[in-house]
Amino acid sequence: MIAWATTALVVASLLALALASVRIVVGPTHADRIVALDIFLAAGVALAVAASLLTARTVFLDVAIGLALVGFVGTIGWARLVQKADPDDAQEDRP
Template sequence: MFLILQPLVYLILSVSLGLGFFRLVKGPTLPDRVVALELIASLTVGLIAAYTFFSGQTAFLDVALVLALTAFLTAIAFARYLEKGGQRDD
């Protein structure tokens, strides 16, 4: 089961990361780019979690936790920036 599941999980997450990078580069507005960055951060946390699960090394969970918290704080900072009258592409 793991022989099929592991490459499939990595493939799906990698394709999703590629699409996220495409939206980051192509995104017509600033909020699109920020959402793409959030998606990339979430998918990276997913990749780290999948690697941790398949390899059995739990040391990487700390890295995933820090990345998730940093991404959350970045989203809050962006929302406050727009609320205060920052640059809008609407």
């Protein structure tokens, strides 16, 4: 059962990586590219969890937690950078 779940997790992560790669290349806006980078990080977390399941070692879960934390902070940083670069594009008119 764990082998089947791990295989499904790896296949789904690789599919997400392929789609995110297309979004990075084609993405018309910087926000699309930021979301694609966030998908890369989420796929990395999923692959670390899959490695933990396959090897029955918890060290990979520590890696997954670290990746998630760094990814969150990085996404916030990139979003603020894009917002400061073009504030009219990042915010809509507020009443």
